[in-house]
Amino acid sequence: MxxxxxxxxxxxxxxxxxxxxxxxxxxxxxxxxLYIDLHLLHEVTSPQAFEGLRLAGRGLRRTDLTIATEDHNxxxxxxxxxxxxxxxxxxxxTLRRNCEEFGVRLHSLGxxxxxxxxxxxxxxxxxxxxxxVVCGDSHTSTHGAFGALAFGIGTSxxxxxxxxxxxxxxxxxxxxxxxxxxxxxxxxxxxxxLAVIAxxxxxGGQGYVLEYRGSAIRSLSMEARMTMCNxxxxxxxxxxxxxxxQTTLDYVQGRPHAPQGEDWDAAVAYxxxxxxxxxxxxxxxxxIDADELEPFVTWGTNPGQGVPLSxxxxxxxxxxxxxxxxxxxxxxxYMGLEAGTPMKQIPVDIVFLGSCTNSRIEDLRxxxxxxxxxxxxxxxxxxxxPGSAKVRLQAEAEGLDRVFTDFGADWRFAGCSMCLGMxxxxxxxxxxxxxxxxxxxxxxxxKGGRTHLVSPVVAAATAVRGTLSAPSDLEPVx
Amino acid sequence: MEKFATHTGVGAPLKHSNVDxxxxxxxxxxxxITKTGFDDALFAGWRKDPEFVLNxxxxxxxxxxxxxxxxxxxxxxEHAVWALRDYGFTAVIxxxxxxxxxxxxxxxxxxxxxxEQSDVELLWKLMxxxxxxxxxxxxxxxxxxxxxxxxxxxxxxxxxxxxMEGLDDIGLTLQHEEDVEAYEQRRPGFKxxxxxxxx
Numbered sequence: 001m002x003x004x005x006x007x008x009x010x011x012x013x014x015x016x017x018x019x020x021x022x023x024x025x026x027x028x029x030x031x032x033x034l035y036i037d038l039h040l041l042h043e044v045t046s047p048q049a050f051e052g053l054r055l056a057g058r059g060l061r062r063t064d065l066t067i068a069t070e071d072h073n074x075x076x077x078x079x080x081x082x083x084x085x086x087x088x089x090x091x092x093x094t095l096r097r098n099c100e101e102f103g104v105r106l107h108s109l110g111x112x113x114x115x116x117x118x119x120x121x122x123x124x125x126x127x128x129x130x131x132x133v134v135c136g137d138s139h140t141s142t143h144g145a146f147g148a149l150a151f152g153i154g155t156s157x158x159x160x161x162x163x164x165x166x167x168x169x170x171x172x173x174x175x176x177x178x179x180x181x182x183x184x185x186x187x188x189x190x191x192x193x194l195a196v197i198a199x200x201x202x203x204g205g206q207g208y209v210l211e212y213r214g215s216a217i218r219s220l221s222m223e224a225r226m227t228m229c230n231x232x233x234x235x236x237x238x239x240x241x242x243x244x245x246q247t248t249l250d251y252v253q254g255r256p257h258a259p260q261g262e263d264w265d266a267a268v269a270y271x272x273x274x275x276x277x278x279x280x281x282x283x284x285x286x287x288i289d290a291d292e293l294e295p296f297v298t299w300g301t302n303p304g305q306g307v308p309l310s311x312x313x314x315x316x317x318x319x320x321x322x323x324x325x326x327x328x329x330x331x332x333x334y335m336g337l338e339a340g341t342p343m344k345q346i347p348v349d350i351v352f353l354g355s356c357t358n359s360r361i362e363d364l365r366x367x368x369x370x371x372x373x374x375x376x377x378x379x380x381x382x383x384x385x386p387g388s389a390k391v392r393l394q395a396e397a398e399g400l401d402r403v404f405t406d407f408g409a410d411w412r413f414a415g416c417s418m419c420l421g422m423x424x425x426x427x428x429x430x431x432x433x434x435x436x437x438x439x440x441x442x443x444x445x446x447k448g449g450r451t452h453l454v455s456p457v458v459a460a461a462t463a464v465r466g467t468l469s470a471p472s473d474l475e476p477v478x
Numbered sequence: 479m480e481k482f483a484t485h486t487g488v489g490a491p492l493k494h495s496n497v498d499x500x501x502x503x504x505x506x507x508x509x510x511i512t513k514t515g516f517d518d519a520l521f522a523g524w525r526k527d528p529e530f531v532l533n534x535x536x537x538x539x540x541x542x543x544x545x546x547x548x549x550x551x552x553x554x555x556e557h558a559v560w561a562l563r564d565y566g567f568t569a570v571i572x573x574x575x576x577x578x579x580x581x582x583x584x585x586x587x588x589x590x591x592x593x594e595q596s597d598v599e600l601l602w603k604l605m606x607x608x609x610x611x612x613x614x615x616x617x618x619x620x621x622x623x624x625x626x627x628x629x630x631x632x633x634x635x636x637x638x639x640x641x642m643e644g645l646d647d648i649g650l651t652l653q654h655e656e657d658v659e660a661y662e663q664r665r666p667g668f669k670x671x672x673x674x675x676x677x
């Protein structure tokens with residue numbers, strides 16, 4: 001990324017946002033110091049940071065730019081009873097005590113604004129174009145959908161932001177991911193991002209900020225854009241961004257923390273400047289043809305190990321290089337799969353619809369649309385976990401909860417849930433899950449659990465048929 | 479943070495690529511609210527296997543981990559660094575690290591040394607020929623040595639300087655308090671605040 005102060009030369013979106021947050025430019029070999037507009041907290045990565053402040057006798061500099069929610073550990077049923085797991089309960093109680101002591105706004109379990117931190121920020125209108133947003137969570141890249149520079153940080157950095165509202169950062173490189181064309185019915189932004197990761201690999205984005213652009217991206221809703229930016233980290237990138245446009249403005253306007261009156265006008269005037277200039281250069285460019293894309297699914301144990309759903313489990317011997325072959329063999333062994341098996345013949349035990357990737361109202365609507373009037377495969381259990389209490393209330397207002405429960409799915413309260421299994425929502429060893437979440441790592445959803453990453457509509461079709469399926473595989477509702 | 483200059487210890491080969499932070503420390507161990515005591519959680523999913531490298535002599539007391547490419551990808555959990563450190567590792571060597579992991583390591587005095595993949599394979603070969611052989615990582619010269627073989631590693635200048643001086647980032651930033659205040663003065667008024675809460 002730029003290290004010049006020349007703001008008249010053509011710049012990328014990421015460079016503009018970077019430049020606008022420079023507190024202090026570092027010397028040669030030194031990081032720049034950037035101001036942070038919004039710091040999101042949750043119970044897992046914050047306790048040691050609060051403790052660090054306390055030990056050093058430091059305060060939290062900007063409580064008015066900080067907000068906390070409970071999400072990773074929270075149960076998704078019986079939320080008004082005491083949390084049974086003692087260590088989970090203690091971690092949540094610690095967050096409550098810390099927020100009280102340092103004056104941080106907290107949305108606790110049972111609160112109407114509680115939910116997954118990356119669902120709550122945009123929903124409240126706190127995530128806006130051109131901001132810097134950080135959180136002790138790698139999926140902070142989600143907020144880049146608004147044209148914000150948003151990335152995950154470790155607990156030492158959480159403490160640093162608490163104490164100073166800044167972060168020392170080494171410049172990133174920039175990569176354009178251009179997606180032109182029109183998506184076929186049943187193909188979603190989840191399929192685009194899974195295809196991108198399969199193309200560039202789980203390390204392909206390392207050191208880069210990705211900018212998603214092109215006609216297929218412009219036509220996506222804000223929630224679909226969030227799904228894409230969310231998974232930028234799975235390509236190794238710290239952040240993903242999409243330039244704000246009318247879709248972005250329409251989403252932000254009227255939300256509780258959106259600018260109002262003259263502030264709105266001033267903000268919009270600024271936001272309109274947030275796009276990559278004609279002639280600006282990216283360090284790398286990747287082009288994807290949207291017309292060619294199909295529903296995508298993972299077969300292995302990292303998000304880059306994916307194929308179109310219409311294909312078969314690939315042969316490890318055909319992977320490029322000894323390292324990739326070895327990784328593929330290990331993955332198939334863990335996943336209990338054989339090369340050559342058509343993906344659509346793989347039966348699943350559980351379908352999980354949720355996580356910061358795909359738990360927003362549009363995701364629930366898209367899945368419900370497929371489930372309505374159909375019945376669940378007997379061998380499958382389905383769990384629907386809305387991303388926030390607000391999403392849950394909205395879904396109930398639209399009657400989606402009844403579609404899910406009539407179908408035979410569990411309708412749960414908001415949280416991270418089975419995406420990482422820190423609460424009781426876990427896979428048993430050997431159980432196979434079609435999951436709308438973001439990581440198919442070994443043991444991620446429960447020790448010995450096997451994960452296939454899918455879009456919400458593929459998750460729904462899979463729950464109907466009992467094997468990995470696309471919506472187009474379903475019989476019309478008669 | 480203690481100053482880091484050079485370290486010599488037994489090397490352990492971890493011959494997998496894409497060792498994500500969920501493998502380094504599974505999420506169930508993240509419920510603790512302390513910053514230490516994670517040694518039992520390191521590679522917990524694999525430690526049950528008696529054949530796992532750290533369960534075998536002479537690797538139980540290894541302090542230099544030589545891993546496949548893309549080590550530390552995925553989740554931002556700094557617990558991954560705490561677990562490696564608590565187990566006794568002082569340095570991790572790989573041809574590519576997850577960005578967040580590498581940043582976290584630098585803040586906790588764990589050296590993340592990036593070497594060419596061919597050099598990772600060379601080190602694996604030397605460790606296979608002489609199990610339990612000691613490796614020396616030298617931050618001053620940015621090299622890893624094993625017997626007569628020395629290979630270079632990469633680390634950014636700033637992290638190297640901070641590790642060698644044992645400096646804490648927050649203390650360094652607080653020296654620029656005036657710059658932070660000046661930035662806050664010129665920050666646009668339309669930027670949102672979380673307080674007072676609006677819902």
